[in-house]
Amino acid sequence: MNWLNLSWQIYTSEARKLMSYRADFWAKSxxxxxxxxxxxxxxxxxxxxxxxxxxxxxxxxxxxxLYYFVILNVRKLVEGEELGGGMSQEIYDGxxxxxxIYPLNYLRFKYIQHLGAQFPIYLQVAFFxxxxxxxxxxxxxxxxxxTHLLLALLIIYLAHFTQFLMLYCIEGIAFWADNIWSLIxxxxxxGRLLGGVMLPLEIFPDWAxxxxxxxxxxxxxxxxxxxxxxxxxxxxITSGLMTxxxxxxxxxxxxxxxxxxxxxxxxxxxx
Amino acid sequence: xxEVQNLSKTFTLHRKDPGFxxxxxxxxxxxxxxxxxxxxxxxxxxxxxIVGLLGANGAGKTTLVKMLSGIxxxxxxxxxxxxxxxxxxxxALRRNISLIMGQKAQLWWDLPAADCFLLLKEIxxxxxxxxxxxxGSLCELLDVHSExxxxxxxxxxxxxxxxxxxxxxxxxxxxxxxxxPTIGLDFSAQKAIxxxxxxxxxxxNPIMVVTSHYMExxxxxxxxxxxxxxxxxxxxxxxxxxxxxxxxxxTLEIYLDTPSADDLSFLNxxxxxxxxENSNNRLRIQVERNEASRVASEVLxxxxxxxxxxxxxxxxxxxEKIYQNKSH
Numbered sequence: 001m002n003w004l005n006l007s008w009q010i011y012t013s014e015a016r017k018l019m020s021y022r023a024d025f026w027a028k029s030x031x032x033x034x035x036x037x038x039x040x041x042x043x044x045x046x047x048x049x050x051x052x053x054x055x056x057x058x059x060x061x062x063x064x065x066l067y068y069f070v071i072l073n074v075r076k077l078v079e080g081e082e083l084g085g086g087m088s089q090e091i092y093d094g095x096x097x098x099x100x101i102y103p104l105n106y107l108r109f110k111y112i113q114h115l116g117a118q119f120p121i122y123l124q125v126a127f128f129x130x131x132x133x134x135x136x137x138x139x140x141x142x143x144x145x146x147t148h149l150l151l152a153l154l155i156i157y158l159a160h161f162t163q164f165l166m167l168y169c170i171e172g173i174a175f176w177a178d179n180i181w182s183l184i185x186x187x188x189x190x191g192r193l194l195g196g197v198m199l200p201l202e203i204f205p206d207w208a209x210x211x212x213x214x215x216x217x218x219x220x221x222x223x224x225x226x227x228x229x230x231x232x233x234x235x236x237i238t239s240g241l242m243t244x245x246x247x248x249x250x251x252x253x254x255x256x257x258x259x260x261x262x263x264x265x266x267x268x269x270x271x
Numbered sequence: 272x273x274e275v276q277n278l279s280k281t282f283t284l285h286r287k288d289p290g291f292x293x294x295x296x297x298x299x300x301x302x303x304x305x306x307x308x309x310x311x312x313x314x315x316x317x318x319x320x321i322v323g324l325l326g327a328n329g330a331g332k333t334t335l336v337k338m339l340s341g342i343x344x345x346x347x348x349x350x351x352x353x354x355x356x357x358x359x360x361x362x363a364l365r366r367n368i369s370l371i372m373g374q375k376a377q378l379w380w381d382l383p384a385a386d387c388f389l390l391l392k393e394i395x396x397x398x399x400x401x402x403x404x405x406x407g408s409l410c411e412l413l414d415v416h417s418e419x420x421x422x423x424x425x426x427x428x429x430x431x432x433x434x435x436x437x438x439x440x441x442x443x444x445x446x447x448x449x450x451x452p453t454i455g456l457d458f459s460a461q462k463a464i465x466x467x468x469x470x471x472x473x474x475x476n477p478i479m480v481v482t483s484h485y486m487e488x489x490x491x492x493x494x495x496x497x498x499x500x501x502x503x504x505x506x507x508x509x510x511x512x513x514x515x516x517x518x519x520x521x522t523l524e525i526y527l528d529t530p531s532a533d534d535l536s537f538l539n540x541x542x543x544x545x546x547x548e549n550s551n552n553r554l555r556i557q558v559e560r561n562e563a564s565r566v567a568s569e570v571l572x573x574x575x576x577x578x579x580x581x582x583x584x585x586x587x588x589x590x591e592k593i594y595q596n597k598s599h
Contacts, residue, residue, distance in 0.1 A: 002393070002396045005393045006393035006394060006396075008393075009389055009390050009392075009393040010390065010393075013379070013382055013386055013389075013390055016382070016386065017379070017381040017382055094375060095375075097337070097342045097370075097372075097375075098377045100341060100342050100360060101340055101341065101342065101365060101368065101369065101370050102365060102391075102394050102395075103362040103365035103366045103394065103395065104394055263344075264344050266342070266343060266344075267282060267343060268337050268342045268343050
């Protein structure tokens with residue numbers, strides 16, 4: 001029970017902290033989401049118009065806009081607002097020291113904090129979902145069942161955890177390297193490109209498919225989006241789940257090793 | 272109890288030549304240098320003791336505290352705090368120690384103090400009753416009830432330090448490391464923190480290891496001091512005994528009924544006597560500390576004295592000289 005109480009306290013503290021910055025909370029989410037949707041709308045509108053096609057790689061224009069709407073929300077749920085860098089910053093400025101003195105597991109603490117930071121995003125995603133019918137007056141039939149929805153949410157949760165482990169591994173490099181910001185930016189950019197956030201994966205050439213299946217990014221964003229659009233098969237879902245689980249194990253081992261070695265070199269600067 | 276045996280810590284640092292060429296060169300190759308922060312230090316601290324850890328900037332005090340609190344690993348040597356090796360970070364030990372860093376906020380900046388304390392209550396698994404009792408008495412001692420719901424970032428330095436103290440003592444630790452607890456505070460805030468620490472100690476009797484550049488902190492709080500110079504432990508003993516060991520001289524300040532003392536030839540009978548001043552009814556003589564009372568008796572017998580005091584070299588000066596490896 002003690003551990004549950006602590007987890008709840010960490011979770012709510014982080015959520016309260018983020019929601020205390022009200023202007024930032026709405027401005028950041030509205031601006032980034034509406035900008036991304038506007039770019040997608042204008043870009044694909046002109047592509048469909050200039051090519052005269054009604055369908056590109058199986059996507060009608062309305063379905064393409066729905067795809068972007070869903071995947072941008074999935075991205076927010078998986079990644080959160082922040083680009084990362086919190087753990088590496090704590091190594092650089094010595095704030096990590098307090099967690100080494102407290103009787104707690106740092107990884108667990110940071111993950112629950114990371115989960116707490118997601119709470120405002122749930123509110124934002126709910127708000128945007130309500131906004132969609134007002135912004136776009138498409139007639140779309142989405143064959144989404146409760147089972148599909150629950151499966152998509154499970155994959156989003158596992159993806160969120162896996163990308164946290166990925167950050168944990170990369171930010172641990174800060175024990176040796178003076179700046180790891182570029183690595184985090186590269187990870188995010190690569191993840192979004194290969195996860196279908198920038199372009200639907202059907203547009204990628206065939207030779208890229210094995211690589212996309214091997215990396216976890218497809219399961220991060222594209223798979224839950226397709227499940228929610230009612231377009232994923234059971235085989236695709238199973239394979240995506242397996243990929244996520246394998247990556248979770250690999251990243252957990254690499255992260256544990258990196259941090260164990262890193263803590264031996266930690267000098268606790270700043271105090 | 273804290274036991275330290277032959278503890279050493281060496282850091283590896285990178286050296287970069289200045290300028291653009293230096294930066295280009297460092298992209299390909301960086302020179303590594305070794306810095307010995309703590310060298311072969313050994314000591315023991317008994318339960319309930321308050322010990323002052325003194326040394327100039329970069330002497331190795333904070334590195335030693337970081338090793339004893341488990342933040343960093345040593346390069347060699349052993350240490351035991353309450354029976355545990357600190358850098359193994361056993362939770363049983365971590366529930367019984369705390370570290371207060373005057374130069375570094377440990378509380379969460381974006382949360383009010385009350386929320387930070389609630390989080391710490393769960394981290395230390397305190398029951399509601401333990402938490403309420405502890406928080407109530409600490410807030411009472413530090414008089415901070417009205418600031419509990421203010422975000423940490425909006426508190427003044429003095430108020431923030433009080434909150435840091437509450438956060439560090441909420442779980443009633445058996446060992447408290449205080450690293451510069453009064454740094455940057457005004458005189459009355461320093462006094463309040465010292466008073467609080469003494470009151471807290473009287474009730475709970477923890478081991479306290481205090482590092483501070485303010486001698487007043489050390490004088491008020493500690494009977495025993497450890498002095499570290501360039502990573503070496505050069506003094507371990509009573510605060511006031513440091514004068515006997517390191518200050519060879521005392522100064523006699525004598526006020527006379529006459530403008531000056533005429534014949535001071537009797538001083539030749541004493542070793543290492545130095546007349547610092549002999550005018551305007553004032554005579555100042557520096558003598559070896561063991562001879563001070565004999566010289567004073569002679570002066571009293573030979574001259575019409577209106578006032579006489581025997582002055583010790585100020586503790587600050589003695590310790591400064593030890594930092595610089597000089598003797599008085």
